[in-house]
Amino acid sequence: MIAREGMAALAVAVVAGVGVLHYIGVMESLPFWLLAALMVVLFRDPERDIPSQPLAVVSPADGRIVAVETTHDPYLLRQARRVIIQMSAYGVYTTRSPIEGKVLEPQNIPDGDLPHGVWLQSDEGDDVVVVMTRGPLRNEPRCNIRFGDRIGQGKRCGYIHLGGRVEVYLPENARMTIKEGDTVQGGSDIIAKLVRV
Secondary structure: OEEEEHHHHHHHHHHHHHHHHHOHHHHHHHHHHHHHHHHHHHOOOEEEEEEEOOOOEEOOOOOOEEEEEEEOOOOOOOOEEEEEEOOOOOOEEEEEEEOOEEOOOOOOOOOOOOOEEEEEEEOOOEEEEEEEOOOOOOOEEEOOOOOOOOEEEEEEEEEOOOOOOEEEEEEOOOEEEEEEOOOOOOOOEEEEEEEOO
16 A cells, blocks of 8 residues: 555656656656656555554554663653654654554643654553654654544554654553564554553
């Protein structure tokens, strides 16, 4: 599949390729076909097998785990486990929901340069915050969900063109299943298990 963010660019490249091929020639149309192929690679958005494991938290993005730590959650004002995922500039740029639940507005919107986070609350009351940061071109991430929406685990929820960094704040007692240096796929790889107390 192709991410909707790339459909217009792909369509322009294909239409230009067809037009140049028809009116000018094969060789002259090659740059447009190469551009179309590049659009397919950059905006690919494959389906993922979402694991059906209770209390699992799936990775919200494709990338490499650069940090797993206990820290202060500035969005829900609590101690939390934070996972930082660095997306690849050549990977899949779609972000996905780590859990199933309701989208809420964070209790605290931090001042300064901190990006806005999205608070997801499961039906059992587990709180997870997902934060998308700007990509290498300082481009603004796109969030496709709104406060009050319900979203399924592993479902598409945002996009960071050319990749960026995604942070996940989990309950402090969450049991981590990954470590720094691991490579994960969004929507399919489990990064943590929520613990019932």
